[in-house]
Amino acid sequence: MAQFLIVDVHRCTGCRNCELACSVRNRNTFSPALARIRVVRDEARGLVVPVVCLQCEEPLCRDACPVGAIVEGVSGVLTVNQDLCIGCGNCVTACVYGGIVLEPVSRRAIKCDLCGGDPACVEACEYGALTVGDSASTDRADRARGMSPVLREYGLVTEVRE
Amino acid sequence: MTFSYGGYAGRYAEVDLTAGRVHVREMEREWARLCLGGTGVAAKILWERTGPQTDPLGPDNVLVVGTGPLTGVMFSPAGRMMFASKSPLTGIWGESHVGGFFGPEMKYAGFDFVIVTGRSPRPVYLLLQDGEAELRDAHHLWGRETGETTQMIREEIADPTVKTAVIGPAGENGVLYGCIIVDQYRAAGRTGMGTVMGSKNLKAIAATGSLPIEAHDMERYLEANGQEMERLRDPLWTDSLASLRKYGTTDLVAIINEIGRLPTKNHWTGYFEHAEDIGPEVIAERYRLTQEACYGCAIGCKYVYRVRGGRFAGGPAGGPEYETIMAFGSNCLNNDIESVMYLGHRCDQLGMDTISCGKSISFAMELWEKGILGPDDTDGLSLEWGNVDTMTELVERIARREGHLATLLAQGTRRAAEVIGGDAWRYAIHCKGLEASGQDPRAHQSVGLTYATNVRGADHLRSLSSLEELGYPEIVIKRFGREKADEILNIMSPKYKGELIWDMENLYAVVDSAVICKYGTMWPPVYYYETFANVLPPLTGMSEWGDVRYVIDAGRRISHLRRAYNHRLGITREDETLPHRLLKEPMPTGPAKGGLPDLDQMLDEYYEFRGCDPKTGLPRRDRLEQLGLGFVAEELATMGLLAG
Numbered sequence: 068m069a070q071f072l073i074v075d076v077h078r079c080t081g082c083r084n085c086e087l088a089c090s091v092r093n094r095n096t097f098s099p100a101l102a103r104i105r106v107v108r109d110e111a112r113g114l115v116v117p118v119v120c121l122q123c124e125e126p127l128c129r130d131a132c133p134v135g136a137i138v139e140g141v142s143g144v145l146t147v148n149q150d151l152c153i154g155c156g157n158c159v160t161a162c163v164y165g166g167i168v169l170e171p172v173s174r175r176a177i178k179c180d181l182c183g184g185d186p187a188c189v190e191a192c193e194y195g196a197l198t199v200g201d202s203a204s205t206d207r208a209d210r211a212r213g214m215s216p217v218l219r220e221y222g223l224v225t226e227v228r229e
Numbered sequence: 230m231t232f233s234y235g236g237y238a239g240r241y242a243e244v245d246l247t248a249g250r251v252h253v254r255e256m257e258r259e260w261a262r263l264c265l266g267g268t269g270v271a272a273k274i275l276w277e278r279t280g281p282q283t284d285p286l287g288p289d290n291v292l293v294v295g296t297g298p299l300t301g302v303m304f305s306p307a308g309r310m311m312f313a314s315k316s317p318l319t320g321i322w323g324e325s326h327v328g329g330f331f332g333p334e335m336k337y338a339g340f341d342f343v344i345v346t347g348r349s350p351r352p353v354y355l356l357l358q359d360g361e362a363e364l365r366d367a368h369h370l371w372g373r374e375t376g377e378t379t380q381m382i383r384e385e386i387a388d389p390t391v392k393t394a395v396i397g398p399a400g401e402n403g404v405l406y407g408c409i410i411v412d413q414y415r416a417a418g419r420t421g422m423g424t425v426m427g428s429k430n431l432k433a434i435a436a437t438g439s440l441p442i443e444a445h446d447m448e449r450y451l452e453a454n455g456q457e458m459e460r461l462r463d464p465l466w467t468d469s470l471a472s473l474r475k476y477g478t479t480d481l482v483a484i485i486n487e488i489g490r491l492p493t494k495n496h497w498t499g500y501f502e503h504a505e506d507i508g509p510e511v512i513a514e515r516y517r518l519t520q521e522a523c524y525g526c527a528i529g530c531k532y533v534y535r536v537r538g539g540r541f542a543g544g545p546a547g548g549p550e551y552e553t554i555m556a557f558g559s560n561c562l563n564n565d566i567e568s569v570m571y572l573g574h575r576c577d578q579l580g581m582d583t584i585s586c587g588k589s590i591s592f593a594m595e596l597w598e599k600g601i602l603g604p605d606d607t608d609g610l611s612l613e614w615g616n617v618d619t620m621t622e623l624v625e626r627i628a629r630r631e632g633h634l635a636t637l638l639a640q641g642t643r644r645a646a647e648v649i650g651g652d653a654w655r656y657a658i659h660c661k662g663l664e665a666s667g668q669d670p671r672a673h674q675s676v677g678l679t680y681a682t683n684v685r686g687a688d689h690l691r692s693l694s695s696l697e698e699l700g701y702p703e704i705v706i707k708r709f710g711r712e713k714a715d716e717i718l719n720i721m722s723p724k725y726k727g728e729l730i731w732d733m734e735n736l737y738a739v740v741d742s743a744v745i746c747k748y749g750t751m752w753p754p755v756y757y758y759e760t761f762a763n764v765l766p767p768l769t770g771m772s773e774w775g776d777v778r779y780v781i782d783a784g785r786r787i788s789h790l791r792r793a794y795n796h797r798l799g800i801t802r803e804d805e806t807l808p809h810r811l812l813k814e815p816m817p818t819g820p821a822k823g824g825l826p827d828l829d830q831m832l833d834e835y836y837e838f839r840g841c842d843p844k845t846g847l848p849r850r851d852r853l854e855q856l857g858l859g860f861v862a863e864e865l866a867t868m869g870l871l872a873g
Contacts, residue, residue, distance in 0.1 A: 080529040082522035083330075087303045095447050097302045098337060100439030107389075110413045113518050113533045113545030171439040193305070193527035 069143045070181055070201050071122035072104075072189070075213035078196035081106055081115030088191030092182055100171050103179040104188050112220050117196070119188075120145075120166035120179040128178070131161035136176070146180040149173070232256045235445035236298030236768040237266075238336040242362040244355060246429050247288055247347030251355075251362040256341050262771060263857060266297030266341065268324055269742035269787040271313035274344060275322075276794055276861070285317035285421075286403070286428040288348035294335070294394070294434060295342050297744035298769050301333030301524060302442055304454055305461070306746035308333060308523030310411075312394075316420040317428070318405040318585065318641050319662035321795045322684045323420030326741065327394075328523035328531070329412040331436060334392035338438030345431060354382065354395075354433040359440055367432040372398060374578040375410040382435050391437040397580025399628040400427035404639040406585035406664075410577055414547025415523075415531075418582040420663060420685050445770030453763045460755040461527065469753055470528060474520055476509040477530040478551035481667075482559075483508045485551075488698070488720070489821030490672035492665070493559040494614065495591040496658045496810055499669040500819025503564035507554050511566055518545055528748050534570055541571035549573035549583070555667035556587025561594060562614035572624055579628035584688075588664035589638040589645065590623055595656045601649065608632035658808045660687035661800065670811050670828075672821030673698055675726040677812075678831040681805045682730065684791040691741075692734040695752040704754050708732070723827035727834025735784030742787060758784075786856040788839070789848060793861045796870050802846035805832065842872035849873075 086102035094101045104119040126145055129137040136151035137158060147158075147167075154174040158167050167178040179186075181199065189197045200206030217223075232239030232255055243252040260270045271293040278291045293313045300307055310332025316323025335343075339360035352367040370378050375397040383391050392412060400407030400423030407423030408416045417423075426432070444450040461470070472480055485491045486504040493501040505511070516536060522529035535544035549557070553573040557563060576583045596602040597612035604611075608626075610619045626635035637645045642657035642664055658665045663686020670677030675694050683691040696705050697720045705714045709728065716724035739761055740750050750756045758780045765774035773779045806812065807828055816824040836843045840852030849872040853862040865871050 080520055080522035080526075082308075082524060082526050082529065084303065084305070084525045084527070087301075087525055090441070091303070091447065091451070094441070096441035096443055098439065098441035099333075100337065101441065110545070113535070115519075115521065191303075194522075194529065 069122055069124070070184065070199055071206075071210070072119050072179065072181070072186065073198045073200045073206060073210045073213055074117045074119065075196050075198075075209075076114070076116055076216055077213070078194045079106070079115050079117055080194055081108055082193070084191045084193065085117060085188035085197060088187040092187035101177075103177050105165070105168070114217060114220055116217050118165045121164055122181075127161040127163065128158035128167050131157040133157060140180060141183050142181070144181050145178070147176045147178055149175050152176050233258065234261050234298075234769045234771055235443050236302055237261060238296075238339050238341045238440065238442060240339050240360060241342035241344065242340055242357065244343060244345045244362065244364070245347050246345065246349040246353065246364075246431060249349065249353075249364055251364060253360065253362055261298070261769065262773070263783070264787060264790075265739065265742040265783060266300075267295045267311050267742040267744035268313065268738065268791070269783070270342060271295050271311065271324065272787055272790040272794060275313060275315065276790060278346075279315050281798055283315050285315045285320060285425065288346070288429070290315050290425060290428070292345040292422070292425050292429070293342065294345070295744070296332045296336055297742055298765065299743040299745050301336045302444065302768065303451075303525050304745060304764060305458060305525055305527040306523065306748050307744070308526050309744050309746055310335065311741065311744055312409060312417050312422040314422055314425045316685070317424045318421040319686050321661055321686075321798050321800060322791055323422060323425075324685055324741075325408070325417035325419045325422045326690070326744065327409070327411045327415050327417035328746065329392070329415040330524050331392040331394050331411040332744065333524045334436040334438065336442055337440055338436040339440045340436070343434065345429060348428065349430040352430045352432050354435060355431065356386065357434065357436040357438070359438045370432045371401065374398065375580050376413060376578055378433060379410075379413055382433060386435060386437065388437050391435050393433055393435045395433035395580075396423040396426045397578060397628070399579045399581040400424050402628065402630050403427065404581060404627060404630060405641050405644075406582040407580050408582045410580055414577050416577060416582070418584060419688065421582075423580050444768050446767045449767035450764065453767055457756065457760050457764060458527065461749060461753075463755070466753045466755065473528055473530045473748070476513055477520070477532045477548070479509040479512050479532070479548070479554060481551040482554055485667070487820065488672055489816065489819035489824075490669045490676075491559050492555055492667050492669055494562050495560060495588075495595040495656060496665065496669065496808075497595075498818045499672045499816055499821050501559035504559060506564035507558040507566045507569060512548065516566075516570065517548065523746070526746070528746075530748065536567050536570055539567060541567040543571060543574055546574050547577070552667050553583040553587070556584050556591075557620065560587060560591045561620060563617060563620065564615070565617055568617040568620070572620060575621070575624050579624070581624070581628055584666055585641055585664040586624060586627060588658060589627070589642055590620055592642045592645065592656050592658070593623075593634065593638060596649065596653060599652070599656070601651060601653055602634075607634045610634065655809055658687075658810060660807060661685075661804055663687050665808065665811070668693070669816070669821070670807060670826040671816040671824040672819075673720050674723050674826050674831065675730050677807055677826030677828050678726055678730045678835055679733075680811075681807055681828060681832065682734070682835060684795055687808070690747065691737055692730045693751055694729050694733050695754060696729070699752070701754060708757070721824060723830045725834070726831045727836075728838050730831070731835050731838040734788050735781060738784040738787035738791075739780060742783070782856060786858060789853060789856055789858055790861060792839075793848065793853075793858070793865060796847055796865060797868065802832065802836075802844065805846055845872065847872045
């Protein structure tokens with residue numbers, strides 16, 4: 068079953084330790100710019116939002132890649148083949164969520180591949196804001212609930228009281 | 230550029246504002262080896278480049294912007310950075326630390342330090358980006374408040390993730406306690422570092438970058454770092470940390486009032502009967518929106534508040550910390566928490582230290598009560614205790630230095646008292662010119678020694694001990710031995726407090742050079758010298774730091790260097806004292822009623838441990854030489870400033 072990260076913004080304090088853990092796991096260095104998860108802050112709204120690949124079932128990034136560099140890796144998670152990627156950025160444009168970015172040093176696309184099933188960011192989060200879910204409907208509901216304050220704050224959903 | 234030690238960005242920037250030139254240099258190995266980073270390196274730089282002739286607000290003063298090897302490398306709690314300069318408020322050693330994200334970003338932008346000299350002919354800001362440093366025009370930012378300035382820089386650099394350290398109108402206008410605001414609502418508050426920036430026409434420093442920080446041996450460093458994190462995760466501290474996450478420092482309002490140490494009515498007493506109104510529960514229930522953390526921090530003590538309606542409506546913004554609540558709340562006999570939040574927020578926006586500002590106002594309120602200031606002296610303001618209208622108006626006027634009273638108070642309590650004359654000095658609660666923070670030695674003996682010996686003046690952050698304040702017998706026994714434990718743990722006993730505070734000062738000197746947070750060391754007291762010996766060698770590759778003795782000596786070296794900086798400016802034992810009220814007036818009310826500190830006894834012991842002459846407080850030559858400070862001894866000798 069395909070896995071994905073569940074972000075609970077209620078618990079996130081914006082410390083960005085997930086970014087560092089990601090850069091250490093993937094690049095053996097401390098550099099948030101090399102991380103595949105980004106914490107975006109919006110102080111005016113009092114919001115802190117970790118942004119990471121949603122592991123879409125119908126991934127726009129894969130379809131947008133002209134060289135077929137975005138392929139299914141272990142446990143069905145999409146990964147970027149760094150040898151094939153030409154750094155055109157089509158995938159970055161295609162992803163509506165900001166889940167894939169061009170890494171500033173190599174100029175190749177990078178995205179979360181769940182560290183092959185044992186994500187470093189989940190382990191590094193002291194606040195329990197990140198967990199791994201699978202396709203089970205409860206996990207999908209958790210993911211939606213975890214992001215609800217963001218959608219509310221930006222007016223993307225309206226609550227209907229019965 | 231490849232600096233040989235891990236954990237450092239490997240560069241520093243020399244900024245000559247007069248000439249408008251920036252030089253990027255490789256980080257100095259000797260700085261790292263002897264002084265680590267942060268306050269240690271700043272002390273070395275300021276010792277060499279400033280002195281008695283330096284005008285704090287002249288082009289000859291030097292501002293050091295510093296990080297340390299533990300900044301931005303997953304050590305928790307770190308995420309901090311610091312500023313140091315000769316202080317315009319006190320005329321002596323000045324430094325101020327701040328959390329948030331600017332310090333780590335400065336390193337990812339490629340810089341461990343920035344050294345700012347001169348004065349720009351026109352307003353500028355400094356942009357640090359991927360190993361390069363550039364001065365940019367800031368005329369459009371000049372005069373603006375800190376929030377707007379931050380927003381405009383982010384938009385100008387077209388990068389919402391750019392991190393900033395900016396000043397507000399107060400720093401530009403020469404208010405002597407102008408502060409530096411980092412990431413919208415975190416303040417390097419004390420000793421007027423923002424005023425130094427203002428005097429140099431430097432509006433802001435911005436940093437953004439994607440340069441990686443390497444560890445010397447990543448695997449071993451992560452293992453050592455994990456071991457230290459485990460100490461923080463000890464079940465012993467679970468409740469304490471949960472409280473920090475829920476209340477942050479606001480919890481101190483309740484805890485400190487309970488021991489009768491909460492400055493109230495311009496430090497007249499240490500007990501505020503309306504403390505509940507400005508305490509942690511009210512804030513958490515009514516105003517707290519969410520909790521935030523500094524970079525990579527596992528504690529997360531910062532809260533974001535919102536006041537939804539009324540005249541003080543505001544937020545989301547960073548909420549006032551304990552010190553601000555004390556300064557604008559209990560110490561002005563003000564129990565209106567919404568006004569405290571508003572005043573704290575306005576000080577952030579105007580770029581003013583909430584402690585010195587609040588204490589200057591409480592000082593004026595007491596002078597009003599005593600009849601030393603009357604209606605003719607206050608530009609029409611009425612200064613009764615807790616008069617919120619006057620407080621809000623005064624904060625704005627002080628930032629603009631508008632009118633007689635505000636101009637006076639913009640200089641801090643020491644100078645204001647000198648100008649007013651008569652008995653005014655009795656109500657100026659400061660040491661060495663720095664307004665006291667939110668403690669009281671009449672309820673906690675060792676705070677008296679901390680205030681008196683602190684190189685930047687009356688506050689807690691250079692050596693406060695929580696060991697007897699909150700009572701940690703095992704830790705006291707481990708550090709100081711069983712036979713001294715009872716006396717040390719007795720909060721009102723002066724015995725062995727000289728040794729205690731000497732040790733704390735040494736420890737915090739390393740903490741402030743690393744640069745990490747006081748949480749984890751001051752409280753809960755889990756990290757000690759061993760922590761640095763564990764994590765620094767695999768991170769940096771400097772093997773000498775693996776020896777605990779070396780770490781302790783580094784703390785002693787840095788402490789002596791900062792003290793010597795002040796000696797050269799004329800500071801001796803005579804200046805290492807307390808304001809009259811805290812030294813001579815017994816605590817009038819509350820749980821600590823009757824308390825007074827035995828300062829002389831503690832000072833004698835402190836000087837003995839520090840290796841100083843008890844009569845003058847000046848250091849012995851052999852002690853300085855043992856610590857690799859021969860160059861300091863030489864210079865002090867020529868000025869006649871060595872012990873005996």
